Amino acid sequence: MKIYKEPKIKVYIEKTDEYKELSLKSLKEIMKELKINPTTVIITNNGELITEDAEIKISDDICFLSVISGG
Amino acid sequence: MVCKFCNINPVFRFNSSNISLCKKCFIKYFERKVLKTMRLYKLVKKNDNIAIAASGGKDSTVILYILNTFIKDRTVKLQAIAIDEGIHDYRNKSLEFLKNFCKKNNIKLNIYSYKKEFGKSLDEILKTYKGIPCSICGVLRRYLLNKKSKELGVNKLVTGHNLDDESQSVFMNYSRNTLKLSSRMGPITGIKIHKNFIQRVKPLYFMSEKEVTTYAFLKGLLTKFSECPNDTDSYRAQVRDLLNDLEAKYEGSKNGLISSFLEILPLLKEKYKSLPEIKTCKVCDEPCSQEICQACKYVEEVIKNNKVNVNL
Numbered sequence: 001m002k003i004y005k006e007p008k009i010k011v012y013i014e015k016t017d018e019y020k021e022l023s024l025k026s027l028k029e030i031m032k033e034l035k036i037n038p039t040t041v042i043i044t045n046n047g048e049l050i051t052e053d054a055e056i057k058i059s060d061d062i063c064f065l066s067v068i069s070g071g
Numbered sequence: 072m073v074c075k076f077c078n079i080n081p082v083f084r085f086n087s088s089n090i091s092l093c094k095k096c097f098i099k100y101f102e103r104k105v106l107k108t109m110r111l112y113k114l115v116k117k118n119d120n121i122a123i124a125a126s127g128g129k130d131s132t133v134i135l136y137i138l139n140t141f142i143k144d145r146t147v148k149l150q151a152i153a154i155d156e157g158i159h160d161y162r163n164k165s166l167e168f169l170k171n172f173c174k175k176n177n178i179k180l181n182i183y184s185y186k187k188e189f190g191k192s193l194d195e196i197l198k199t200y201k202g203i204p205c206s207i208c209g210v211l212r213r214y215l216l217n218k219k220s221k222e223l224g225v226n227k228l229v230t231g232h233n234l235d236d237e238s239q240s241v242f243m244n245y246s247r248n249t250l251k252l253s254s255r256m257g258p259i260t261g262i263k264i265h266k267n268f269i270q271r272v273k274p275l276y277f278m279s280e281k282e283v284t285t286y287a288f289l290k291g292l293l294t295k296f297s298e299c300p301n302d303t304d305s306y307r308a309q310v311r312d313l314l315n316d317l318e319a320k321y322e323g324s325k326n327g328l329i330s331s332f333l334e335i336l337p338l339l340k341e342k343y344k345s346l347p348e349i350k351t352c353k354v355c356d357e358p359c360s361q362e363i364c365q366a367c368k369y370v371e372e373v374i375k376n377n378k379v380n381v382n383l
Contacts (some may be wrong), residue, residue, distance in 0.1 A: 014295075039318045042284050049082040049288055051091060053072050067284035068298055068311070069128050 007058050015041075015066040027052045027062070040067055083285050087322040094289055101286045105137055105274050112258040114272040115227070118146045122225040124216055124271075125151040125173075125180070127165030127294060129287040130231030132172060134274055136292055138229065139176055152219060152228075154212050155184035157192020161300055168294050183219050185211060191374050197301070199377040204301035207369050214366035218357055220269040232273040235280040238325040239310045241332045246310075253332070254339035265349050267358035279325065 007024040013034065022030055031038060031052065041064040043050050056062060074081045074093035081091030092100060109115055115138070123138060125131040135151055142149065151173055156162055166182065173180040186192045193208055200207060220228050237256065244253040255261055260271040275283060287293040302308050317324045351357070352364035359365070372378040 037315050037319045039279075039281055039315050042281065042288060044288075049094070049285065051072065051081050051084040053084065054080070065284070065288070065293075066298075067280045069130075069294075 011062040013064045120148040121227045122152040123229045127169035132292045134231045150179040153182045202380045205305045210365045228269045228271045233275040238328045254343040
């Protein structure tokens, strides 16, 4: 019997310097789940800048880069 | 969703207007808006000798890059000025990036350190000083920027303050009932021109932090230096989070705050134009509102006498 494995995606959060593994869903839903405020990040996929309504897949390399710096 | 003009994948989306832009269109939009701000407020004029207050962070590097790229007027002189506060594992890294950037772009860079100018680095000061780090650091940094700009013969200091920085300051002055301080703000600082004050101008005034970060990323100017380690508990950091939450729910809030502020700014300037005359510090000759400037008080009480806290 085949066991169904829920597709997971790994994302990197620069602000906290950590990787999170989540079930595959839209970027907006991921950000909501991780409590990431969209005004505080830019998002890259495989090193290319994308917007939060871009479609993503399991093999993607998603990074949330913090826009806050300085002080 | 694709770019409004090119029909290709976008890199930035303005939710309020439902418009997305690709890399090329976003860069064009960003540069046009910054240059428009400069034209509208006459931030840089013929024969200006300007210094860009740079740190190696994204904001100041972006404005350094834009000014160095787009100012074609040969009568305008441009150089960079940086302050090394002495924050381990933070400022040393960003200054290294800045040095390389300036060398590559043939920009003269002047670096001044707290250690050399005041006798102690910020890290050393904070071993004994238990007040808010940003208060003392801000006073000392502004002091050095003004003093060193004058020594360099600069007539205008360009800073990388963006829409987020400015909306935070406006909000902070409202909530602390310090509107008098707001009267000196805007794309050009100061109520009146004073020989001892170097005028500060802010070409990124209408660009959000997210827009500046996007531009920096696309131009390869984004550095991986996180927030200042001393910034976490500051009042500004809390206001920043609050405004970001508001912006996420009601996009355009920061813009609205700044637009309404600019509408009342002439009234504030008029109201506070007759403030007490600017004095000269008895110790250092820098401009101040009292007999001795805040920087000299900090140097005397905190740096030399190791006071745990001071009430200026």
